[in-house]
Amino acid sequence: MYIAIISASIRVNNNTQRVAALINQYVQSNTGYKTKLLDLNTYQFPLFTERLSHQPHPQPNVIEFANAIKNSQGVIIVVPEYNGGYPAALKNVVDLLYSEWYHKPVAISTVSDGSFGGSQVITSLQFVLWKMKAITVPAMFPNPNVKNELNEQGQALPDSPVYKRLSAFIAELIWCIEAVNKMK
Template sequence: MAKIVIISPSIRKGRNSHRIALYFFDLIKEMKLSDVEILDLLQYDFPLFNERLKYQDSPSPETIDFSEKIKSADGVIIISPEYNGGPIASLKNAVDLLTDEWRRKPVAFVTVSDGNFGGTQAIVSLQFSLWKLGALTVPSTMRLPNILSTFDEKGTPHDKQTTDKRGINFIRELLWHIEAKRRMS
């Protein structure tokens, strides 16, 4: 079975986007789509990195752990809230930490907001950065607006049937890229 990791990047007190990481975690488990783990940047508590991991003299165990989790994953789902029209800084900090770990890694994007637009602007630079790093960026994205009124704190969607249908299609696109890469390896 493939292994998917979900990056939940918000470190903000009272964060809302973590509920979306919980949603995908539960959906993948419930549908038995793959193995799954959440990489929670609040738990990692990273500093603002002043160098990429491969050039650090004595990287922290947390930093090495994050790198190894990305390296060993078959695919990655990035949950990105939109902050002032771009991805959240804690996410960019973690993306820029790594280099080869991203190369040919299937990566799919979920953008979220508590307003009407669902992070449509954040996706642009985020997808571009991962593409520059050589990731296999999945063209299908999932944009989730109004997450405070559409999901509860545990990540349960109010309209489970419709949300799950979209969510499963989205994950299947990531699984397609994972399988395509497997066949080429």
């Protein structure tokens, strides 16, 4: 029983991984769920020319990524905002899959180095996930000024308000996971 966390920046020394690490540690320490951290910067996938279901000889790490989504109870996508949208590397793996997203609770956390926390990216990503029949979680976890708020290990100062916001965000995801499980 685990939650998959996609860190969706492939930039060297990206800041999204700090938020992914924060969420990863929080879920492990504060919920009954384990986690699988799926860092797109580590995978370095090529640009896919076909969906996984149409690929004759998929690479083992592509199958491993797909199975990590498929077998998860829910997914958190941690996404940086690039020019008001999400990175091509994320669309690459979203479109790679199809049945894996079906009725999957997916929560979106946004990241930016500016003061708005990447909040403009959420609507376009939600729409794509809705088209794929994922259950998009009605909660936000925007992370502004991320380099100042979190260190490279994803730790904030102990009294940081980030933990209260994160707690509410994860609670909504778990509500959706439990609701979906009741329908299975």
